[in-house]
Each structure stands twice: as C-alpha cells, then as structure tokens.
Amino acid sequence: MDCFYAAIEVRDHPELEGKPVAVGGSGRRGVLTTANYVARKFGCRSAMPGFKALEACPDLIIMPVRFDVYREESRRVREIFKRFSEVIEPLSLDEAYLDISHLNSSGRAVAWEIRNMIREETGLTASAGISSNKLLSKIASDWRKPDGQFEVGEDEVADFMRELPVKRLSGVGKVMEEKLAVLGVKTCGDLQGVEKLVLAERFGKWGLELYELCRGLDERPVRTSRIRKTLSTERTLGENAESVEELWEYLQEQMKEVEEDVQAKHRERTLKSLVVKLKFADFTQTTVERAKGVIDSGVYEELLREAWSRGDGKSVRLIGAGVRFADVKEDPQMDLELE
Numbered sequence: 001m002d003c004f005y006a007a008i009e010v011r012d013h014p015e016l017e018g019k020p021v022a023v024g025g026s027g028r029r030g031v032l033t034t035a036n037y038v039a040r041k042f043g044c045r046s047a048m049p050g051f052k053a054l055e056a057c058p059d060l061i062i063m064p065v066r067f068d069v070y071r072e073e074s075r076r077v078r079e080i081f082k083r084f085s086e087v088i089e090p091l092s093l094d095e096a097y098l099d100i101s102h103l104n105s106s107g108r109a110v111a112w113e114i115r116n117m118i119r120e121e122t123g124l125t126a127s128a129g130i131s132s133n134k135l136l137s138k139i140a141s142d143w144r145k146p147d148g149q150f151e152v153g154e155d156e157v158a159d160f161m162r163e164l165p166v167k168r169l170s171g172v173g174k175v176m177e178e179k180l181a182v183l184g185v186k187t188c189g190d191l192q193g194v195e196k197l198v199l200a201e202r203f204g205k206w207g208l209e210l211y212e213l214c215r216g217l218d219e220r221p222v223r224t225s226r227i228r229k230t231l232s233t234e235r236t237l238g239e240n241a242e243s244v245e246e247l248w249e250y251l252q253e254q255m256k257e258v259e260e261d262v263q264a265k266h267r268e269r270t271l272k273s274l275v276v277k278l279k280f281a282d283f284t285q286t287t288v289e290r291a292k293g294v295i296d297s298g299v300y301e302e303l304l305r306e307a308w309s310r311g312d313g314k315s316v317r318l319i320g321a322g323v324r325f326a327d328v329k330e331d332p333q334m335d336l337e338l339e
Contacts, residue, residue, distance in 0.1 A: 002146035004094035135218035162189035232322025240315035254321035276303035277320035
C-alpha cells in the first residue's frame with residue numbers, strides 16, 4: 001500500500017488533499033509513523049521526531065494515529081487478496097506476499113486487477129512487484145511507487161541485479177553497506193565478483209546469503225503464517241526523565257502491559273528473555289536483555305539500571321519494555337499478529 005496510514009487520513013479528510021500530511025504522536029515529543037509523498041519531498045519520513053519534521057516542513061499536518069481504522073482497512077485489502085490466492089504472507093498491515101503460481105493469468109494482469117479492486121473498494125492505491133521469488137518481488141514493488149507495478153521476468157534477472165545497489169538487498173543497512181564498500185562493492189554486480197569463500201570468511205553465514213541474494217536467488221516460500229519473535233511496548237516521554245527512579249515508575253506500567261498481552265495472546269509461548277530499551281536526549285539508544293523464562297520485576301529493574309548506567313548521566317526521552325520468545329521448533333507455523 002502507498003503511504004497507507006497517511007493515505008487513509010487524506011481519504012477520510014478530503015480537505016487534506018494535496019497537502020503535506022503525516023501520521024504520528026501529537027506534540028513536540030511525538031514520532032512520525034508515516035508521511036505522504038507531498039511531505040516526503042521536504043524530507044519527512046517514518047520514525048522522524050515530530051519537531052524535526054515540522055522544522056523541515058512547517059506546513060506539515062500531523063494526524064493522530066488511528067490503529068483501529070488502519071487494521072480494518074488492512075482486513076478489507078486482505079479479503080481482496082483472498083479472491084486470488086490463499087497463500088498470503090503478511091509482513092505488516094500494509095504489505096504482503098502472494099503466491100499466484102496456481103493461476104493461469106499472468107502476474108502482470110493479476111497485479112493490475114488486484115490494484116484496481118483496492119482502488120475501487122477502498123479509495124486507496126497500492127503498488128506491486130511481480131517476479132519469481134520474494135527477494136525480486138519486494139525490490140520490484142518499490143520501482144513504480146506510488147500507484148504502479150513493475151515486473152522482473154526470469155530472463156531479466158541477471159541484467160536487473162547487475163546494476164542494483166547493494167543497499168537495496170534486504171538486510172543490508174548503512175553499516176553493512178560501509179563494510180562492503182571497503183571491498184570495493186557498491187552494486188550487486190560488484191558483489192558477484194567477490195568469491196564465496198571471502199564473503200564467508202568476512203561475514204559468516206550472512207556472507208553466504210549475500211552470495212545468493214546478489215544473484216537474485218531466493219528459495220524462501222511464501223508462508224501463510226510466521227512466528228512472532230518479540231512483544232514490546234515503547235513510550236516517548238512528555239518530558240525527559242532525569243533519574244532511574246522516575247524511569248522505574250514508567251517501566252512498571254509497561255511491564256504490566258507486556259504481561260497482560262502475553263497472558264491474553266501468547267499464553268502458550270515460552271519466554272526466552274526480558275528486554276529494556278532506553279533512548280537518551282541525544283537520540284542515542286541502548287537495549288539490555290537477560291535470559292529469563294518468566295516476567296520478573298526484579299530483573300526488569302536490574303536491566304533498567306544497567307541501561308541507565310550506559311547513558312553517562314544523560315536524560316531519557318523514550319523507554320521500552322518487552323520480551324523475546326523462545327523458538328518453537330516443534331510448531332513453526334503460528335499466526336502472525338498484525339499490531
């Protein structure tokens with residue numbers, strides 16, 4: 001979906017049409033969840049602090065988050081998907097993989113029809129990527145945004161990948177991009193020239209995956225369910241917290257929220273560890289984790305104090321608490337919670 005949350009707000013508030021619109025927390029301490037394409041021209045983006053977005057675009061309109069509405073629209077889009085395939089792997093409320101290999105129609109035609117139905121039935125636009133695997137489809141889905149589609153045919157893969165920047169590969173962030181640059185690698189074509197053994201020695205298992213990905217190879221199937229690995233809650237504070245005691249008050253509330261969610265939705269899961277996250281006034285952050293099979297307030301407090309000590313006295317603007325679930329090898333097919 002194209003700027004899903006912001007697009008819904010513009011659809012529901014026609015007076016916003018053509019204006020820079022973002023969705024996020026209110027006030028200077030809020031963070032953007034998404035921004036429409038008008039706002040993006042000014043540099044506004046998801047995860048940007050609201051005050052910085054307003055500095056970049058003084059006319060930016062920040063709408064409050066309405067997750068109940070977004071979930072309902074996501075459900076409507078998913079129902080459209082189901083008219084074409086039962087093999088659907090949701091990645092988030094606004095993105096999913098579909099396996100349409102059982103259909104006689106071309107992928108290009110199916111994508112066009114799905115996008116047309118979404119537009120007619122929801123008033124929203126979607127972009128699509130069509131190819132033989134998840135890697136290529138994901139990359140292609142960004143090629144004609146917004147409201148477009150792009151296909152990478154099997155006979156086009158080699159040429160397509162050769163000039164593709166390595167940063168477009170899933171899992172290659174700024175740090176990995178810099179490490180690859182040391183090897184003289186900027187494009188997938190460059191990466192294809194690095195021996196498999198060298199990649200394995202430098203990056204271990206990830207190096208072996210890169211060897212495949214830069215050639216457009218991806219054997220992952222489209223899965224109808226995925227294991228949720230973590231559950232967490234975060235809070236951006238109205239005023240920076242200046243002491244660990246103040247943070248502990250917030251953390252106790254979050255700990256209860258996490259415990260209630262685990263009991264209500266994930267009672268059958270086994271906990272692997274507890275996690276605490278702090279973001280300091282200068283926007284640096286730290287995460288502390290400890291193995292523990294139950295939610296324990298004493299362990300959370302110890303994690304908080306350790307995280308606080310890493311800030312060298314800096315005040316805190318955001319605090320988070322969560323749990324990591326243990327792997328469930330005997331039952332790998334679990335419903336994905338879209339939250």
